[in-house]
Amino acid sequence: MALVRALRGSFFCPVARHSVCCFHDNATRPPGSNPLSSSPSTSSKDKLTDEISRYVYHHRQSDSFFQHKYEAVMALEEVARRYRDEYAAFITGSSMNGVGTNTSDTDITLINRDNQAALSRSEVINFLENLKTYYEEAGNYGEINIIHGKVPLLTVRDMERDIPFDVTLDGSSAVRNTYMLQLYSACDYRVVPLIMVVKDWAKKRGIKAAHQGLLSSYGISLMVLHYLQVQQPWVVPSLHKTMKQHLYLDIMEMQNRREHDLPETPTSNNTTSLGELLCGFFRYYAAFQFEDYIIQVAEARALHSQETINPAFSSGSLKKSFVKIEEPFSKSNVSHSILKRGHFMRLRTEFVVADDALFYDSNPSLSCIGLDVPKAED
Structure with missing residues (x-):
């Protein structure tokens, strides 16, 4: 199993420093390449895409x-x-x-x-x-x-x-964080389903619990956005770079805006399916070097912690956090509560288990990661 993971992980952000075949093809993310390499067939992911669509239709706020x-x-x-x-x-x-x-x-x-x-x-x-x-x-x-x-x-x-x-x-x-996520959700139809499914998976696995030293709901959303930003081509860009003027509106202009009130957002040329993206998400984070890299959604990259001058990650107790997710506005560490190695290992294990469940199943399903699949309507 360890050898299989080492070979599979060789195309992604390495878990171990001695992993081989790391390609620095994109300076905006840690060493990695195609996040879907050697994974289940595209046709099997069509079924997963359909399940995700039904799941969101069934659960999304009406x-x-x-x-x-x-x-x-x-x-x-x-x-x-x-x-x-x-x-x-x-x-x-x-x-x-x-x-x-x-x-x-x-x-x-x-x-x-x-x-x-x-x-x-x-x-x-x-x-x-x-x-x-x-x-x-x-x-x-x-x-x-x-x-x-x-x-x-x-x-x-x-x-x-x-x-x-x-x-x-x-x-x-x-308010500002909510508005930012609204704009990201408006960028591409795949953003909402992926965040919703990953959040529900994390809740089911007991790792969406910031008060227990694990991930927050907001932190999970930022992880999904970062993953979508580093795809080739991107699914969503950095809105801090492309729509900065909208993110820094007067706060009163953001009051309870509905979808039809939002400004036009950038459009992606990426055609990867929801099923492929979900499998790729778990593959990406199963091998992500959490202790060494800072997730920066504002910059659409993962920055090595040795390169940062941000005091939230370079000094004090926050440096001890095993997961580093930069808040796009305040630049604080969204995941600052993950201070215990045991909690961090539990977190990383859940990503590895989910990745294995989807990778080794010839017909991957949401049920592989513990989510109930709504029945297809006639």
Whole structure:
């Protein structure tokens, strides 16, 4: 098995430093070449492509359900403005960025229209405590609690529509990240299915758990985007290079934009199928040198950690993180919590196991990586 993996891995980012046949054909990624070399036949991946399409159709957040959420958010904003009229409600995360499901959490952040200066932790908690009183008095909200975590938040449920919310304050970074992922999702039809499937796989395998020192949902999205950026030709480019002016709009211009409100995005010439890309994703990360390379979506590359001058990766405790994913705006390490080697080895093992499951099956299926396959409709 070790010899087989060494030979298969010879065309990709090597796991071991002594791996052979590494081609530096693309300066924007670690040593690697065709991420689909020696993998199952294209015809077998056609079946996998069909399964992915059905999976997304079955699980993706419907337009009607999003509209249901949106109406609830507008009602929530109306109550918040009774307390502070200058605040606007922004939907963030999966519910808004294009990869949401009908079971996605509904994350809301309230942004001050007039002054977006950061508040202190005590000011945020005081704001949320006062806001809690307004929701209690409104009558149609329940399960209202303040969570004193790293980022304080208010949990509240719209009892009429049966929608729970996590409400934070002044989360401008979350708004900007959400908008960026919206634009990437609009670039190519393959972005959403791949992120959705990989996230669900990671959740199923118990590695989408940043609070346990593993991957965050956002980190997984960035990993998928990086993989799509280093394809030949690219599936998505760096939007920080091609659409920078849109990524740095005034925050109020990003409020709850729907797909038809988004600007035109770059178009790919890559014709690789969803099935091929999914197999290639697991092949790429099964052999990725996580400890040596920094994933940089803003630059569309993986940079060797010895070449960086970013203090988030070159000094302090963050340098000890086994996985290095640069946040495109703040340049911080999205995966800074992966500090235990045991957690890192578990993470890498899951990628290797998924790669093996798809590679050694002559007819690869989503069931190979533990996902239920929706039945084809007649």
